[in-house]
Amino acid sequence: MKVSKISIFIHFIRHRFSRYFRSNKISISREKIWNKMLLKSPFYRDKIIKKEHFPLMDKKLFMENFDTINTVGVKKEKALDIAFKSEELRDFSPTIHGISVGLSSGTSGNRGIFLTSKSEKAIWVGAILDRVIGFSIKRRKIALFLRANNNLYEAVQSKLLSFTFFDLKTSVDKNIDSLINLKATILVGQPSVLMEIAKAYKKLKAKVTFKKVISVAEVLEDDQKEFLESVFKCQIDQMYQCTEGFLGYTCRKGKLHLNEDWLKIEKKYIDSKKTRFHPVITDYLRSSQPIVRYELNDILHEGLPCECGSKSTVIKKIEGRSDDVFRFQQNGEEILIYPDFFRRAIISSSDQIVNYCVTLTHEKRISLYLDTLSTKSSRIFESVTSEITKMLLSFGVTDIDIIPNDLEQNQMSKFKRVRNEYSKTI
Ligand SMILES: [Zn+2]
Secondary structure, X not given: OOOOHHHHHHHHHHHHHHHHHOOOOOOHHHHHHHHHHHOOOHHHHHHHHOOOOOOOEOHHHHHHOHHHHOOOOOOHHHHHHHHHHHHHHOOOOOEEOOEEEEEOOOOHHHOOEEEEOHHHHHHHHHHHHHHHHOOOOOOEEEEEEEOOOOHHHXXXXXXXXXEEEEEXXXXXHHHHHHHHHHOOXXXXXXXXXXXXXXXXXXXHOOOOOOOEEEEOOOOOOHHHHHHHHHHHOOOEEEEEEEOOEEEEEEOOOOOEEEOOOOEEEEEEEOOOOOOXXXXXXXXXXXXXXXXXXXXXXXXXXXXXXXXXXXXXXEEEEEEEEHXXXXXXXXXXXXXXXXXXXXXXXXXXXXXXXXXXEEEEXXXXXXXXXXXXXXXXXXXXXXXXXXXXXXXXXXXXXOOOEEEEOOOOOOOOOOOOOEEEOOOOOO
């Protein structure tokens, strides 16, 4: 599916305009087009005729009503068939009636399918150019460390922008010489991979040529951001994107903003203090498969308004996903502990911790991996264990075994420091 440069350029201009002039509201014309589009979806047309409220959507309801939600007449069976074959053959070019089919991450029985038309792709690339890569009349080289090459980047390949794809199947060590020789201006990758690259640059004392580093796919933690800034000496931007949409970007002041010029975001608070919420998104630019009041299970914290001029909501932090929340049963009551409590307990135990991974593996068992600068790792392990036990106790959770564990990490998969592998109940 070839997306034309002209169409990308038009969308780039539109995105730039709406970012400057309507950063936190959907324009009337956009709303009118969207209302008309929604009538093409049998699922929503029915709700509009009956004057019913649009339901809160999640992956399960979305997939159950796949055939009637989409506006392009694609059947779920056919879409699934194409999506699985594409993944198996690593060939993502097949389409149905000119529509591409993508799979969202998740366990095999719980994966979502997402349809994208050619014009939606042009809209997406235009948005990435406006908010993430930025415009410059200088020639720029972009190094992409991604799980799969996205041929959409090639659509914007030009004299001003060139993209080099580094496959994550090959280790960072093997790619590092080519990366240094490339003298790239922009580096894109997930935080765990960016960390490996930064460590290698530091060790080799390699000359840093990046003007911008963009973190994608995983939660970027504060200590990682600090380390990356110290090695790369530039702003570390985040691109907040999932299969359901391109949600947010870092502005010139370093704050993560939501794209509220085309996304309507309802906040579904999940804790009593109203500090954490799930974003419920309605996307005014998706048309082949309307995304209406779709609840994501990312846990977000809202920040203060930004000085950059954009009025769109600032996200102080992406804490993780609701699947990562630890759930304990204590005296017949369920107690939820959010990932940040573990992060704080671990980081406050010692300043020698470089990386860690804490996993709930059983009802009463947590495994803990620590990578430390110090040789006294067993003492640090004890102090972290005691800090976690204290934190658990403050929630009324007792009798939890914390056992040391090695880290088995595949570069191709997402890295999470706080993981719940036991109680997937949400
Ligand atoms: Zn800002």
